[in-house]
Amino acid sequence: MPRSEIDGIDRKLLVALQQDARLTTEQLGRRVGLSASPCARRVRLLEAAGVIKGYVAVVDQSKAGLPISVFVSIKLERQREEELDRFAEAVARWPEIVDCYLMTGQRDYLLRIVVKDLPAYETFLKQKLTRLEGVASIESSFALGQVKHSTVLPMIET
Amino acid sequence: MPRSEIDGIDRKLLVALQQDARLTTEQLGRRVGLSASPCARRVRLLEAAGVIKGYVAVVDQSKAGLPISVFVSIKLERQREEELDRFAEAVARWPEIVDCYLMTGQRDYLLRIVVKDLPAYETFLKQKLTRLEGVASIESSFALGQVKHSTVLPMIET
DNA sequence: CTACAAGATCAATATTAGCCACATTCCTCT
DNA sequence: AGAGGAATGTGGCTAATATTGATCTTGTAG
Known part of the structure; x- marks a missing residue:
């Protein structure tokens, strides 16, 4: 049956993407021990499942004038x-x-x-x-x- | 002299990127009323100034099993x-x-x-x-x- | 042994970022 | 009014990357 819960690799993916969403699928794969293509598939599944809600820029509160x-x-x-x-x-x-x-x-x-x-x-x-x-x-x-x-x-x- | 403070366009850029960091420079430009190339330049400047600290994935706390x-x-x-x-x-x-x-x-x-x-x-x-x-x-x-x-x-x- | 899920590898395509050059517009200061 | 400078608009080119699809391999459970 198709996998549906979050496993260890997914957790590593989520951690990596929460630190830096600009990693290429290849870099991501290297971090979690996967090659690029299955790695991209897992990310897409996580997005589709709503586990990943989106990607955003992180702004420095003080430098943006809102300290x-x-x-x-x-x-x-x-x-x-x-x-x-x-x-x-x-x-x-x-x-x-x-x-x-x-x-x-x-x-x-x-x-x-x-x-x-x-x-x-x-x-x-x-x-x-x-x-x-x-x-x-x-x-x-x-x-x-x-x-x-x-x-x-x-x-x-x- | 070169501009250095954050103006209205920068603010719009920051708002847009804090909502969705996956916009292309062209889409971004359309939102803030700029064409792609100066838009990309401004984003790079904001990154270099540290106003934009990075780009991250947003994960759903509950769906990730941490409610x-x-x-x-x-x-x-x-x-x-x-x-x-x-x-x-x-x-x-x-x-x-x-x-x-x-x-x-x-x-x-x-x-x-x-x-x-x-x-x-x-x-x-x-x-x-x-x-x-x-x-x-x-x-x-x-x-x-x-x-x-x-x-x-x-x-x-x- | 078979079936199936997931991964690895490879290829083809298309999108996009990143540069760069050049013309133009806008604003400010004199 | 005129000059200078900063920023934008446009276009073209290249390289990196995502995306998709196909095929093969591996590990595992029935």
């Missing part, structure tokens, strides 16, 4: 369907919100906001976040620096 | 040089730590850990994090789901 990351945890007044949907819609719409997680515990959401400076954050807060209905509380924590920002998921072999 | 994100905030006993260095070294070494920020406020670091399930997180905690010297306290918050995970920085035109 500030702010973490914001948010509590909603109610967790009704309508509330959650409206919140999710706003999150998707606002580009300053780079990451958003639904959390366990006292706080409902954890966001990471990227801005060029603190005044920009203040504007974002005042004009967008605080105007959202259904938000009970907002708590901001500022990042002084990025110690690590990995593009590679921990694909441990088992 | 769990845990946020961990950490407080060190002291913030001496030596302590910070050791911590940074460990963070860089452990692939489960995907993101790490140095924070203001009561907590020193905020980490995002990616694992395949809760037992794996427990193992990570017991065998790695809690064994690090100089760590005063660890506080874990679990993510129930990813609402947004953007690869595009908010390049607002000004």
Whole structure:
């Protein structure tokens, strides 16, 4: 039967491509111990299966003039369907919100906001976040620096 | 003199490449209103300046078998040089730590850990994090789901 | 032993990047 | 207004690479 789960070679492929998506199929093959053509086939299968969602450029936050990351945890007044949907819609719409997680515990959401400076954050807060209905509380924590920002998921072999 | 700062076209380029790095220079040019050759030149300049740090594949966390994100905030006993260095070294070494920020406020670091399930997180905690010297306290918050995970920085035109 | 899945190898084709040269446009400074 | 410089537009050429398809080999499970 045709293989369908992710094996060790696939994991190596994913690690390599998460580090550098510009490798040629030949270089890729060498890294994972395959020749170019089966290697290309596996990559295409991973793309088709949606394991690889796409290929993107990684931009330096500071050099792009956006050095500030702010973490914001948010509590909603109610967790009704309508509330959650409206919140999710706003999150998707606002580009300053780079990451958003639904959390366990006292706080409902954890966001990471990227801005060029603190005044920009203040504007974002005042004009967008605080105007959202259904938000009970907002708590901001500022990042002084990025110690690590990995593009590679921990694909441990088992 | 040769241009050196990022202008509106560069911003458009960066946005496009952060969405899809596989666009040909021609398609890219069409998006930003340039023909292929100056477009390619600008991209090369952005790469050389380090604004574009690289190109990577984006992998679906769940489909790759790593559905769990845990946020961990950490407080060190002291913030001496030596302590910070050791911590940074460990963070860089452990692939489960995907993101790490140095924070203001009561907590020193905020980490995002990616694992395949809760037992794996427990193992990570017991065998790695809690064994690090100089760590005063660890506080874990679990993510129930990813609402947004953007690869595009908010390049607002000004 | 057979069947099948996956890999290796090879060939043919087409797309694309990377260069380079040259003309043109746009902007700024004097 | 005029000069100079920076950046773009166009075209042409070459080399690298992806893509596809065919054929053969290998390892393995039934």
